[in-house]
Amino acid sequence: MNNELIGRCGFFCGSCPTYISGQCSGCMKEHNTSDCYTRDCTIKKKLNYCGECSQFPCDVILTKPHTTVLDKDWLRWKKESNTNR
Numbered sequence: 001m002n003n004e005l006i007g008r009c010g011f012f013c014g015s016c017p018t019y020i021s022g023q024c025s026g027c028m029k030e031h032n033t034s035d036c037y038t039r040d041c042t043i044k045k046k047l048n049y050c051g052e053c054s055q056f057p058c059d060v061i062l063t064k065p066h067t068t069v070l071d072k073d074w075l076r077w078k079k080e081s082n083t084n085r
Contacts, residue, residue: 004029005019005026006049007026007027007039008027008049009027009036009038009039009067009070010049010050010051011027011070014026037064037067038061038067038068041053050068056078057070057076057078061075062079
């Protein structure tokens with residue numbers, strides 16, 4: 001698998017219809033600073049993916065619109081269950 005196709009949120013761009021149709025080259029190539037909160041945050045914290053953060057899932061990705069493509073219900077479950085620790 002090409003790691004450049006894994007977004008900073010952890011989503012595999014290769015399964016995205018926009019990528020498959022050729023309308024996007026993947027978030028690591030396509031996006032710039034301020035395009036994506038999650039991308040900017042992980043770069044600032046020197047993380048490969050959002051899930052590596054000790055605060056994952058943080059309140060920002062749970063409440064701010066368009067911060068991740070990950071399922072909000074799953075993220076709330078992860079936060080409540082502490083299964084990511």
